[in-house]
Amino acid sequence: MSSPSPTIVSAPGKVLVAGGYLVLDPAYRGVVVSTSSRFYSVVQDAAGGAAANRIVVRSPQFTDAAWQYDVGFEGGLVSVEPSSGSASKNKFVHLALLHTLKLIAEIRESKGAATEPLAAALTSGIDIAIVGDNDFYSQREKLSSLGLQPTLSDLSSLPPFSPIGVPLASVHKTGLGSSAALITSLVSALLLHLRAIDAERFADGASADRRLAHHAAQFVHCLAQGKVGSGFDVAAAIFGSHMYKRFGEGVIRPLLGMEGAQKLYPVLSPTNTAWDYVAESFTLPPFVRLILGDVSIGSETPSMVKDVLRWRSASGTAEAANVLWNEINESNQGLANALQKLTYLASQIRDEYEATVTELSSLPPSEVWSPKHGVTPLQTPDGSRTVAAGLYEVHQISENIRKLMRTMGQAAKVDIEPPEQTRLLDTCMSIDGVVGGGVPGAGGYDAIWLLVLDPPAAADPPVARVERAWSEYERANAGVSVSPLLARESEEQGARVEALGGVPGLRDAVAAR
Numbered sequence: 001m002s003s004p005s006p007t008i009v010s011a012p013g014k015v016l017v018a019g020g021y022l023v024l025d026p027a028y029r030g031v032v033v034s035t036s037s038r039f040y041s042v043v044q045d046a047a048g049g050a051a052a053n054r055i056v057v058r059s060p061q062f063t064d065a066a067w068q069y070d071v072g073f074e075g076g077l078v079s080v081e082p083s084s085g086s087a088s089k090n091k092f093v094h095l096a097l098l099h100t101l102k103l104i105a106e107i108r109e110s111k112g113a114a115t116e117p118l119a120a121a122l123t124s125g126i127d128i129a130i131v132g133d134n135d136f137y138s139q140r141e142k143l144s145s146l147g148l149q150p151t152l153s154d155l156s157s158l159p160p161f162s163p164i165g166v167p168l169a170s171v172h173k174t175g176l177g178s179s180a181a182l183i184t185s186l187v188s189a190l191l192l193h194l195r196a197i198d199a200e201r202f203a204d205g206a207s208a209d210r211r212l213a214h215h216a217a218q219f220v221h222c223l224a225q226g227k228v229g230s231g232f233d234v235a236a237a238i239f240g241s242h243m244y245k246r247f248g249e250g251v252i253r254p255l256l257g258m259e260g261a262q263k264l265y266p267v268l269s270p271t272n273t274a275w276d277y278v279a280e281s282f283t284l285p286p287f288v289r290l291i292l293g294d295v296s297i298g299s300e301t302p303s304m305v306k307d308v309l310r311w312r313s314a315s316g317t318a319e320a321a322n323v324l325w326n327e328i329n330e331s332n333q334g335l336a337n338a339l340q341k342l343t344y345l346a347s348q349i350r351d352e353y354e355a356t357v358t359e360l361s362s363l364p365p366s367e368v369w370s371p372k373h374g375v376t377p378l379q380t381p382d383g384s385r386t387v388a389a390g391l392y393e394v395h396q397i398s399e400n401i402r403k404l405m406r407t408m409g410q411a412a413k414v415d416i417e418p419p420e421q422t423r424l425l426d427t428c429m430s431i432d433g434v435v436g437g438g439v440p441g442a443g444g445y446d447a448i449w450l451l452v453l454d455p456p457a458a459a460d461p462p463v464a465r466v467e468r469a470w471s472e473y474e475r476a477n478a479g480v481s482v483s484p485l486l487a488r489e490s491e492e493q494g495a496r497v498e499a500l501g502g503v504p505g506l507r508d509a510v511a512a513r
């Protein structure tokens with residue numbers, strides 16, 4: 001049996017705030033924040049009259065984005081082939097279907113007579129709709145075509161899951177990790193719908209069911225991308241914000257390039273201890289808000305990772321690279337510790353914490369962050385300003401990480417924090433209430449992240465000041481425009497089961513053809 005009602009799983013996007021490149025090496029950890037922006041996969045049995053073993057996948061936000069697949073079971077092997085009705089290809093969706101169904105077939109078989117075979121569960125066909133929150137795709141053109149501004153309030157006025165009006169291949173993505181969130185939500189929803197895992201157990205972040213979904217999503221994502229990355233994006237999609245240590249590549253090697261007959265479950269099983277990743281729970285402190293800027297300078301360097309890794313392993317530079325990576329790692333861990341300390345302080349001295357955030361949120365950075373101005377709010381003689389000191393630490397460490405990442409960029413000849421981004425980030429750092437920031441993940445020209453103080457009921461909160469600064473930025477910096485995304489840190493953490501009526505706009509988006 002499959003489930004008669006739709007099975008919906010959402011999975012969040014990600015921002016790697018510290019640990020870009022280093023997180024590719026299991027010796028180092030990355031700090032990854034999951035976003036409120038999510039992907040949703042809605043899986044249901046097809047309406048009466050649909051072809052048996054036919055899976056139809058639709059992405060209603062895009063044009064020409066419907067794919068049909070036929071599932072076969074010849075010789076005991078599951079196959080998934082695009083049917084002749086498909087107008088375009090979608091490798092990510094195709095591989096997710098193929099390997100998740102194979103895995104489900106193995107799990108159902110292992111349960112013996114107690115469970116009907118997968119073929120019986122697919123006789124009425126399956127219908128899948130996939131949608132992503134507006135943040136995953138740049139909304140600049142849409143806003144301007146509607147006479148709206150790239151501001152948080154105008155972005156919020158767009159309907160959820162707005163149609164983009166172009167084919168998927170030509171969309172401008174924002175770097176939130178659409179493919180990882182998509183694969184994670186799709187794989188998890190299929191596993192649940194076809195009863196290979198259980199919804200109640202999946203809800204527990206440490207359960208075997210969630211780990212199985214994680215392993216399957218990591219494997220499919222590696223296959224679809226044609227490479228084994230660190231996997232922090234898939235881990236964020238499944239577990240939410242965390243400190244991530246990658247899994248050793250060896251665990252999925254046996255499955256890459258396989259001919260199809262090899263069993264998946266022994267490798268993807270939640271009890272396979274070769275999955276040696278660590279995802280240690282982490283959240284941003286209260287009243288510290290993550291904001292993301294979609295930067296359009298308009299250049300991309302696809303070879304950044306290759307170039308950095310070449311510099312790191314080349315005989316002439318490896319030693320210096322190692323020293324620098326250890327230094328960066330110390331700062332990355334320091335940033336996570338400082339943020340965690342603030343979370344702890346907020347739980348212990350809530351009123352003082354809130355009062356300090358409120359006070360500092362409207363002081364100019366020169367006064368708050370600079371010790372050269374004598375006794376600052378951070379340096380009262382009785383040492384009582386622990387909250388302020390904690391925020392100061394976050395500021396100092398994130399600025400130091402930027403400096404070290406620039407050093408790495410120069411050494412490896414890669415634009416990790418290019419001068420245009422340095423100017424933009426420095427401008428942001430001069431705004432009252434901005435604590436820290438940087439270029440996410442691999443860096444480059446596409447995005448920035450900031451942590452800003454966000455006290456309750458502020459008349460002119462730092463986020464509004466940042467927005468104003470961004471809206472004026474291009475005038476003084478021709479060719480560099482920056483606009484906000486709606487995303488904050490996800491309160492719901494990782495992947496989760498949703499109800500159709502519980503997500504604004506989802507029912508309509510899924511019904512759209």
Ligand SMILES: Nc1ncnc2c1ncn2[C@@H]1O[C@H](COP(=O)(O)OP(=O)(O)OP(=O)(O)O)[C@@H](O)[C@H]1O
Nearest residue numbers: 059090091092130132173174175176177178179180
């Ligand atoms: N809404 C969607 N429906 C179906 N497939 C999608 C959708 N969005 C993305 N995809 C799939 O994900 C692929 C994009 O993956 P890619 O790895 O290039 O992006 P990404 O690096 O995750 O992007 P970003 O981090 O900028 O969001 C698309 O080619 C498509 O196969």
Ligand SMILES: C[C@@](O)(CCOP(=O)(O)O)CC(=O)O
Nearest residue numbers: 020021229230231441442443
């Ligand atoms: C460079 C790297 O460490 C981070 C890439 O992150 P992003 O896709 O730029 O968010 C690569 C990886 O971790 O897989």
